[in-house]
Amino acid sequence: MRICIDPGHGGKDPGAVGRCENDDLCEHDITLQICLHLEEMLHNAGHLTYLTRRVDRNLSLPARSQFANRYHADLFLSIHCNAAYQITAAGIETWIHPFSSVGKKYADPIQASLTATFSDHKDRGVKEADFHVLRETVMPAVLVETEFISNPEQAVFLSKDENQRKIAQAIVEGISHT
Numbered sequence: 001m002r003i004c005i006d007p008g009h010g011g012k013d014p015g016a017v018g019r020c021e022n023d024d025l026c027e028h029d030i031t032l033q034i035c036l037h038l039e040e041m042l043h044n045a046g047h048l049t050y051l052t053r054r055v056d057r058n059l060s061l062p063a064r065s066q067f068a069n070r071y072h073a074d075l076f077l078s079i080h081c082n083a084a085y086q087i088t089a090a091g092i093e094t095w096i097h098p099f100s101s102v103g104k105k106y107a108d109p110i111q112a113s114l115t116a117t118f119s120d121h122k123d124r125g126v127k128e129a130d131f132h133v134l135r136e137t138v139m140p141a142v143l144v145e146t147e148f149i150s151n152p153e154q155a156v157f158l159s160k161d162e163n164q165r166k167i168a169q170a171i172v173e174g175i176s177h178t
C-alpha cells in the first residue's frame, strides 16, 4: 500500500505547546518523531511511504493534501497531539471526514489498536470533522490525536521515545487489521 504520513504542524507553527520537566514540549516535534518511527515500521511491513515533511518546517494544509493526492496514496495518515483548556483532559481519539466509510475502515482498527496497547488511557473513540486534510485528500484519510499535550502527565508520556515507538507500532498493527 502507498501510505502518506503527515506529521502535524512544523516550523513557525509549533502546534499545541505543553510543559515537560519545566521545558516547553511542542506538538510539531512529537508528531515528527512518531511519524519517523511510522515510516520505518510501515516500510518494514512492506508499504511504500511518503512523508509530507521529514524535518521541522512549516507546511500549509493545502500543501499536505496536494502532496498526498499527487503521490496517489492509498491512505493518508495525519498525526497530532491533542490540547484542551482543561489540563485534566486526556485520551486517544481518531478523526475521519463525516460519513467517510472508507476512512472508518481504517480509523476503527487504528483506534482499537491504540487503546488496546494503551489500555490505561481513555478511549475517546472515532470522531468525524470537516478538517481540511480529511476533506481535500481523495484517498481514505485518518487523523490520530495521540494524547493531550496540554495534560502534564500525558505530556511526559508523549515526550518519551519508547511511547512514541509504541504509538507508531499500534498504528501499524491497526492498519494491518483492515
Ligand SMILES: [Zn+2]
Pocket: 008, 009, 015, 016, 027, 080, 081
Ligand atoms: Zn495538531
